[in-house]
Amino acid sequence: MTQGYDSLYAASLDDPETFWKEQSKHIDWFTSPDEILSYSQEGNWKWFEGGTLNTSYLAIDRHIDRGRGGETAIIYDSPVTDTKRRYSYRELKYEVSRLAGALRALGVKRGDRVILYLPMIPETIFAMLACARIGAIHSVVFGGFAAHELQKRIDDAKPKALLTASCGIEVNRVIPYKPIVDRALELASHEVDSVVVLQRHQVKADLNQSRDHDWQHVIAKSMPAECLPLQATDPLYIIYTSGTTGKPKGVLRDNGGHAVAMEFSMRTIYDMSPGDVFWAASDVGWVVGHSYIVYAPLIRGCTTVLYEGKPVKTPDAGAFWRVVEEHHVNALFTAPTAIRAMRKEDPEAALMKRYDLSSLRNMFLAGERCDVSTLEWLSCNLGVPVIDHWWQTESGWPMLANMTGIELLPIKPGSAGKPVCGYEMKVVDEYGAECPPKVEGTLLVRCPLPPGTLIDLWQDSERFQKSYFDSYPGYYLTGDGAYRDENGYFYIVGRIDDVINVAGHRLSTASLEEAISSNPSVAECAVIGIDDALKGQVPIALVVTKTGLTAGPDELEKELVAKVREAFGAVASLKHVLITEHLPKTRSGKVLRSALRAIANGKELPSVATIDDPHVLDEIRALFERELFEAKAVK
Ligand code: COA
Numbered sequence: 038m039t040q041g042y043d044s045l046y047a048a049s050l051d052d053p054e055t056f057w058k059e060q061s062k063h064i065d066w067f068t069s070p071d072e073i074l075s076y077s078q079e080g081n082w083k084w085f086e087g088g089t090l091n092t093s094y095l096a097i098d099r100h101i102d103r104g105r106g107g108e109t110a111i112i113y114d115s116p117v118t119d120t121k122r123r124y125s126y127r128e129l130k131y132e133v134s135r136l137a138g139a140l141r142a143l144g145v146k147r148g149d150r151v152i153l154y155l156p157m158i159p160e161t162i163f164a165m166l167a168c169a170r171i172g173a174i175h176s177v178v179f180g181g182f183a184a185h186e187l188q189k190r191i192d193d194a195k196p197k198a199l200l201t202a203s204c205g206i207e208v209n210r211v212i213p214y215k216p217i218v219d220r221a222l223e224l225a226s227h228e229v230d231s232v233v234v235l236q237r238h239q240v241k242a243d244l245n246q247s248r249d250h251d252w253q254h255v256i257a258k259s260m261p262a263e264c265l266p267l268q269a270t271d272p273l274y275i276i277y278t279s280g281t282t283g284k285p286k287g288v289l290r291d292n293g294g295h296a297v298a299m300e301f302s303m304r305t306i307y308d309m310s311p312g313d314v315f316w317a318a319s320d321v322g323w324v325v326g327h328s329y330i331v332y333a334p335l336i337r338g339c340t341t342v343l344y345e346g347k348p349v350k351t352p353d354a355g356a357f358w359r360v361v362e363e364h365h366v367n368a369l370f371t372a373p374t375a376i377r378a379m380r381k382e383d384p385e386a387a388l389m390k391r392y393d394l395s396s397l398r399n400m401f402l403a404g405e406r407c408d409v410s411t412l413e414w415l416s417c418n419l420g421v422p423v424i425d426h427w428w429q430t431e432s433g434w435p436m437l438a439n440m441t442g443i444e445l446l447p448i449k450p451g452s453a454g455k456p457v458c459g460y461e462m463k464v465v466d467e468y469g470a471e472c473p474p475k476v477e478g479t480l481l482v483r484c485p486l487p488p489g490t491l492i493d494l495w496q497d498s499e500r501f502q503k504s505y506f507d508s509y510p511g512y513y514l515t516g517d518g519a520y521r522d523e524n525g526y527f528y529i530v531g532r533i534d535d536v537i538n539v540a541g542h543r544l545s546t547a548s549l550e551e552a553i554s555s556n557p558s559v560a561e562c563a564v565i566g567i568d569d570a571l572k573g574q575v576p577i578a579l580v581v582t583k584t585g586l587t588a589g590p591d592e593l594e595k596e597l598v599a600k601v602r603e604a605f606g607a608v609a610s611l612k613h614v615l616i617t618e619h620l621p622k623t624r625s626g627k628v629l630r631s632a633l634r635a636i637a638n639g640k641e642l643p644s645v646a647t648i649d650d651p652h653v654l655d656e657i658r659a660l661f662e663r664e665l666f667e668a669k670a671v672k
């Protein structure tokens with residue numbers, strides 16, 4: 038008899054070593070691990086120590102070795118360039134091994150970092166797998182980030198090479214990348230040896246520095262590289278994510294634990310078999326893209342869809358359903374914002390109904406909270422299970438879900454499901470005591486975290502320890518608030534820190550504040566997220582100006598919105614700046630962001646016993662009434 042969710046989950050917690058030893062047999066090791074779970078002197082856990090493998094081999098070569106080289110690995114569907122192209126596993130190997138050879142010829146060695154500032158094109162996947170092939174550590178930077186954010190990542194990762202393209206395409210707007218890269222490198226103190234540029238035909242980038250190389254030229258001269266055997270504990274990639282300061286966190290992932298978790302999740306959560314078609318409609322710059330556009334589907338031997346387009350406007354709100362029909366997609370994963378955007382333009386799902394969606398077995402949502410109305414609209418119209426599930430850049434794969442490959446549990450709208458195998462979750466109050474059902478608290482995961490989760494922060498073990506483990510010893514602090522019900526389902530209520538989630542994009546308010554504060558008229562500022570019907574949250578800035586300011590508030594708002602766009606990137610979606618005389622602060626001078634968030638979102642005020650001047654909160658409330666709520670009501 039096959040095992041159901043309850044018994045498999047219990048087995049994963051009762052004896053993690055036996056459980057993950059079993060799961061690790063689903064990937065091909067060059068040499069088997071000596072240990073399944075071991076600990077460093079500092080007490081950090083390690084998975085599969087002593088094992089050697091290569092992630093590029095697992096994602097490509099092993100399928101060819103099993104006679105599946107002619108099967109489709111990638112379907113590239115790009116409505117913005119009117120291109121569709123399929124790559125078989127054999128073709129993927131050809132592309133990846135030559136690019137890996139080219140990187141090697143440029144002096145990139147095992148352990149060197151390579152930054153990829155690339156749009157949603159097959160070459161981005163080739164580049165990730167090429168780095169994995171030779172043991173270089175890639176760090177993909179999302180194309181929506183501007184030069185200053187790219188510079189921060191360059192200075193932190195200190196890459197040997199940077200790979201980019203001449204442009205990205207946003208619906209019908211072409212965004213030249215090379216000027217952004219040049220500016221970032223100018224701002225950075227670290228010097229990159231080589232910049233490799235893929236010329237797309239929409240824009241020709243200037244290759245004017247001795248460090249610049251044309252992608253096609255370096256490939257033309259290269260010799261294909263074979264897969265280098267790597268330690269399971271060797272790093273595969275760094276992915277930067279937003280924390281509570283302006284300095285992004287370099288989440289570090291290993292090779293062995295990651296490969297095991299990717300294969301396991303594809304099989305047990307997404308119910309995908311080799312040959313099935315999986316589509317994660319996200320961006321390769323985010324963790325969803327890393328795990329479920331690239332690594333997991335390919336390691337499992339599936340076909341992955343790489344879509345360079347939007348849910349709406351490319352050309353309409355039927356775009357996703359056209360892709361599902363045309364490529365026989367078996368499971369689709371996207372962010373709720375994408376569904377809300379489609380629903381707004383196609384409320385009766387008339388466009389959806391034009392397509393044959395019979396290939397679709399399950400639909401998955403994550404990246405932000407999914408409101409019940411959106412989930413119900415989608416499941417009613419699609420007629421397949423719509424599964425909300427929850428995870429983070431740090432975990433790399435789902436922590437709460439409905440493990441459809443094991444047993445489809447009843448779906449409870451509003452809940453992100455039950456804990457996934459390997460994750461023991463707990464909701465606690467401010468004193469660390471476990472909350473009873475239906476009472477909100479802080480969501481924790483018991484250590485050791487399962488394979489595939491972050492192993493460190495790049496070159497910052499102190500921050501790693503402080504951010505995630507110091508608050509509740511023995512537990513990982515997720516940064517999310519949640520509650521559970523009597524049946525063990527969890528409900529995520531939102532971040533408990535200053536991270537915001539805009540259209541499924543995780544952003545740090547501190548980074549936006551940094552950009553705003555650089556304006557000479559600004560004395561101080563606070564950025565908070567407010568609820569938004571389409572994007573889940575959008576940022577607003579509260580600004581205290583310096584005395585003697587000459588610009589009017591409208592003019593200043595325009596200046597600050599433009600500054601954030603230029604310094605951080607358009608993806609911040611900052612549209613509103615409210616000028617105030619004071620910010621609410623504690624007696625020690627800390628801005629009370631939690632109180633600002635509560636007022637802006639019509640929630641109960643947190644305890645603000647230490648507030649310096651309680652009248653400031655009334656002033657802010659009146660300001661929001663005037664500038665935000667009334668403006669919304671008029672609209
Ligand atoms: N490169 C450059 N600019 C980018 C970008 C990228 N990769 N991604 C977004 N931007 C820009 C957009 O063009 C937009 O610019 P604009 O203000 O000039 O119009 C701005 O950043 C804000 O983008 P976004 O928040 O995505 O809003 P939008 O109005 O362009 O699109 C949706 C709305 C719903 C279509 C879009 O947010 C979406 O597809 N969301 C799903 C997100 C997702 O998949 N997240 C991954 C997590 S699973």
Ligand code: AMP
Nearest residue numbers: 403404405406426427428429430529543
């Ligand atoms: P990221 O690291 O960019 O993937 O963002 C992770 C954050 O997004 C989480 O900490 C949550 O705050 C939020 N998030 C992701 N998935 C969900 C979900 N299913 N429901 C609610 N919030 C989610």
